[in-house]
Amino acid sequence: MDYDYLVKFLALGDSGVGKTSFLYQYTDGVFHSRFISTVGIDFREKRMIYQSKGINHRIHLQLWDTAGQERFRSLTTAFYRDAMGFLLLFDLTNEQSFLEIRNWIEQLRIHAYCEVPDIVLCGNKADMEERRVVSEWRAREFAEQNKLPYLETSAATGQNVNRAVETLVDRVMSRIETAVDRAMLPGRRGRPKDPNELNLSTPTSQNCFC
Amino acid sequence: MALNPQYDAIGKSFVQQYYMLFDDPIQRPSLVNMYNVEHSFMTFEGKQLQGSAKIMEKFESLRFQNISRQITVVDSQPMFDGGVLINVFGRLQVDTDPPHDYNQVFVLKPLNGSFFVQHDIFRLNIHNTA
Numbered sequence: 435m436d437y438d439y440l441v442k443f444l445a446l447g448d449s450g451v452g453k454t455s456f457l458y459q460y461t462d463g464v465f466h467s468r469f470i471s472t473v474g475i476d477f478r479e480k481r482m483i484y485q486s487k488g489i490n491h492r493i494h495l496q497l498w499d500t501a502g503q504e505r506f507r508s509l510t511t512a513f514y515r516d517a518m519g520f521l522l523l524f525d526l527t528n529e530q531s532f533l534e535i536r537n538w539i540e541q542l543r544i545h546a547y548c549e550v551p552d553i554v555l556c557g558n559k560a561d562m563e564e565r566r567v568v569s570e571w572r573a574r575e576f577a578e579q580n581k582l583p584y585l586e587t588s589a590a591t592g593q594n595v596n597r598a599v600e601t602l603v604d605r606v607m608s609r610i611e612t613a614v615d616r617a618m619l620p621g622r623r624g625r626p627k628d629p630n631e632l633n634l635s636t637p638t639s640q641n642c643f644c
Numbered sequence: 645m646a647l648n649p650q651y652d653a654i655g656k657s658f659v660q661q662y663y664m665l666f667d668d669p670i671q672r673p674s675l676v677n678m679y680n681v682e683h684s685f686m687t688f689e690g691k692q693l694q695g696s697a698k699i700m701e702k703f704e705s706l707r708f709q710n711i712s713r714q715i716t717v718v719d720s721q722p723m724f725d726g727g728v729l730i731n732v733f734g735r736l737q738v739d740t741d742p743p744h745d746y747n748q749v750f751v752l753k754p755l756n757g758s759f760f761v762q763h764d765i766f767r768l769n770i771h772n773t774a
Contacts, residue, residue: 449707469742474770476742502741503768505708508689512772 437494447523448531449505455589474503514545519552519606527565552605561588647722655720655730686764708738726754745769
């Protein structure tokens, strides 16, 4: 095995907000893009190193992109399956794409592996300042209300594109590490103190490791 | 009313005309004439719409510049009220997106020597497993 973690992210948001360009920019235009028509998924892969507590972790990042089916509102549950983090994009020059973010969050809460998945909100096309219709404070206020990190990005110039992905990697990796650490501590997080002692308490509604 | 023996030709020519209008953004609004103000249903990706106004509203909300398509096959049947049931299997491409397979079903209802679209169901063929 030549990597330590396989991490799968989804890029979501209305059609035309720049999801594909964003992922293209992140991978420097060099990627294997594989389109699976039966599930309507286009995905790219990239290797990266994540440092934590002085240890280098080799990460194999899979970035899943829609193939335009969101124009028809036809994302299937297969698309959300196994995704660990979400890049949620809107277009700073398109009011409607910002208003739709609420619906996307709603969809995520239904389909993602848990009700509070890791999301990074990106206001894309920040280079087109003269056409901006969503102000930064408005986007920030929305992000704060929804407890999401917010970045203004540009797939054209590359502004904050790496930072957005790295922010998401940090969040997802710290969630994974927390879960691993806790699982190793006896008597924490529903793990019985004694392996022979059955844990009969009903699990909470959360089906994730958060 | 008797079965319409022309069902196959009607199905094919309807499909050709319908998509010619749909795929041209300038002519798309004239699709309103294909539907009845009240007695038309459309199910677009699971969302049910009734009446020509709601259906046109849905078409207008679709965001793309260009759409092109290839029809793989059109299967039709005559209906016992003189109408025609049509099933279209094809592939469409929108702007620079990869092509998607789709399926669309129409029921043409006879009215005063012509037809209107009484039922219309559209789905992209996307599955839950690869």
